[in-house]
Amino acid sequence: MGIQKVMVIGAGQMGSGIAQVCAMSGYDVLLHDLKEEYVEKGLGTITKNLSRQVEKGKLPAEDKEATLSRLAASTDLNQAKDVDLVIEAAIENMEIKTKLFAQLDEIAPKHVILATNTSSLPITEIAAATKRPEKVIGMHFMNPVPVMKLVEIIRGLATADDVYEEIEEMAKSLSKVPVEVNDFPGFVANRILMPMINEAVYTLYEGVATKEAIDDVMKLGMNHPMGPLTLADFIGLDTCLYIMETLHDGLGDDKYRPCPLLRKYVKAGWLGKKSGRGFYEYS
Template identity: 65%
Template sequence: MNTVMVVGAGQMGAGIAEVFAAKGFHVLLHDQSKELAERGKLGIEGRLGRLLKKGYAKEEDVESTLKLIEPVFQLSEAARAELVIEAATENGEIKKQIFKTIDEFAPEGSIMATNTSSLPITDIASITSRPEQVIGMHFMNPVPRMKLVEVIRGLATSDDVYEEIMATSKKLGKIPVSAEDFPGFVSNRILMPMLNEAIFTLYEGVASAEDIDTVMKLGMNHPMGPLTLADFIGLDTCLSIMNVLHDGFGDSKYRPCPLLKKYVQAGWLGKKTGRGFFVYE
């Protein structure tokens, strides 16, 4: 495998592109326009530049990584890739439309992976003519720093595709963990209800946002409080995942907190909008 296409040049897509390029893969970084795709590469360049300035990276490594990233804005570029990783917004219909188009252009035998954090792989794969070639490859944010990759097989995913993705994850220096195709997989099935419960604790007036986070950091040794973490993930993403869990399991314990819904309706989505449970400059 030499050429990888990443669909979506936002925070997650750019991070995925960076780790592949750093390991010598030619990466086609796609977004809906040339400007957005190039902006994704500029973000990678800025991050690597900061690491270089602090002495955490070598100039030759930064140059070789950037040289291997090619911004593109046509999904037909999938014809050049042996692996296509979709990293678009966490919306099932959008993802299925992307996969339907990729399926038209990707070469026979190429693998189509989704970076979804909660949506069913089997459902996404069903829109294609080759569900056996579709798999979940859920990276953690920030991708260059986080070691975990959840690898999720759909109902039809072949053994060969699964083994290839497990091996590829290891080549990237990641630790792949296998998860079954259930809503939220392992990571978000456990994490999101915890964040949702922290939001309920705030909603019910049990404690302030600052004190809730302090309890979890000092009492449970978490590196970041749950409300701060929700802000960093994006409250719209948290709500989307809670809805997937609630719809998928039909269990009231996954009911999204009304306060989470209200913040999303207000456009208070966390760090990316400057305001969530905390205010960011």
């Protein structure tokens, strides 16, 4: 049948980015969230991103209008009955995701693939909440979605080969580079990235160097575009902590133990850029 219409669940930074690249690549997209104001904010972000591309001469104005015409707002999950693919980009919480996938399983026709943009949670466990585990797959985009080329595609224990192949082709149609990954906590990206960030937090916690020095060493010595503490602020310290806890619980190795300073900042509400303060302050 092929994928023609996509529902993206979650109109935040990741969801709106996924919706944008899908619409730009010719798919009809329903951007869904719990409240109309969340969806409108997500659509506003997409419009602003496209307008910036037009101003820079990177996107013809007619392509911007065509992309926006393929986007529609949704606050009714029952609209999943009219799509070919659902990409869930809701909060990184297993209870919320399994409840959502159980609902989608009841609503969406049998041919519909259910994908999750989870950055660390087990695909197999999410799939177990449905009666179609063979049609559940991980599709982990990188942030910011319109810029970053990588998509980690994660098979659950039961994911069918034809489902993997269809999602791989779809990712390529979005001008992304799909990489196949097996279903382990943190997959590849966050299994490597988050312990590095956590170690940078330990380095600060133990007084080895200042936050600026730690970031400079990684930028200038390792050619990273952004230091690990700045990157943690941009990701969200609460998200970093959650992924470290997922790695620690799932792999049972103390090397994944979150740094106490990371816990302290999250408890203080210092979540990074989104809260105005993390390792750095943001006006």
